[in-house]
Amino acid sequence: MSYVVLAYTDLALASLLILISGGLSLGFRLGIERQLVLSAVRMCIQLGAIGFVLKFIFQQSSPFWTLGLALIMILLAGREVFARQTNVLTGFWTYGLGTSTMMFAATSVMLVALAGLIRPDPLYAPRYVLPLLGMLLGNTMNGISLGLDTLTRTAKRERLAIEARIALGQSRADALREPVRDALRTGSMPIVNAMAASGIVSLPGMMTGQILAGVEPVEAVKYQILIMFLIAGATGLGVLMAVLGTAWRLTDERHRLRLDRLRAV
């Protein structure tokens, strides 16, 4: 494998592009120059920090350090799911449901892939575990956020329709059929679109990265296809569990609609 190593002066030169954009903002009085520079600086610090963290963890190659970072990633993704909701369940479920379903879906699919398909040595090699988990979490998080937001919004908006079915003696599964279906569809849409568009409209980032690093394009494509399947599996599983779990919390054992268990944020 061969790739061109970047010098820090190369980065400094590229950062001039940010200054050009900032100049345009000043010239046209868009007022985004401050935000632009701040977010560019934030990106440098955040990526720099994670670069050193990953370097450290790769050197240790210890299951505990790997597990520790994986846990932090999962908790941050759980917080992100919460941050993207217009309504959240009350109590433990506010964070608990999104985070636990996401964790289960992403880690179980990752374990299957590591133990059964990729088989790195050792199995917990952080160079494989962490990027894989990151990609699975990012996509599952996206799907679950969209699915849950759709479900709770639809349940609120369609309260009259749902309660009409309940009042006629239908079960909670029947009464919530349409909202649940909408939520599952919305939550799966990003990965379905990503698969359909990849290679035509977009070259997936991971594959591009491998190609830049000198991997044979066909080998990079094989990896990308595997990743897409894993992402689709984890997203499908995570969205299904999170949406059904929330639908179950939105109703009770007497099959009543319980919108009082939702809180607007």
Added chain:
Amino acid sequence: MLTVTDLHVLNLAPVSFELGRGECVVLGGPSGSGKSLLLRAIADLDPAAGKVRLDGIERNAMSGPAWRKKVRYFAAEPGWWTDRVSDHFPKTDALAPLLDALALPADAMNWTLERASTGEKQRLAFIRGVLDDPPVLLLDEPTSSLDDRSARLVEGKIRQHVIERGTCAIIVTHDDAQAERFSHRRLTIENGAVVEARS
């Protein structure tokens, strides 16, 4: 037939009353006093402490859906879960005569809901709720969007259902003349308590 004992509904003193077979009762009181909440609690649509029995059997002795197949709540604003009218009705021969009796055309089943007026939707929702003959009808302003003629048709159907099939009904209405036609027995919510009166 329907016995309500110490039912706790938000902001109301515990409610107790009894309804006999073939009996209609009118429930009155100012807007926001809790009439709809009381009906919803009886239909077990909201959690409420207290006992509600139908022919001696408590609501918790059966599943929620089984209870609501017998104790049917008709919301003031009916809900619809798809755009097609026919999706909301089972295929049964009982449908055509009911449509006819409430002055709805036979092809109403081919309508989309946007095409139906508020009054037509209210009558369709009434039909939807009585097709499986529930023994208790809880009607929340069943004729609020109807003209006088249609309102009388619906009233007639309610009375017929109650008398011929030996069921019972609680009707929320703000129309005194209609209340008079339905029943001499009235429940009224006054200062947070349900009081009974006969006119």
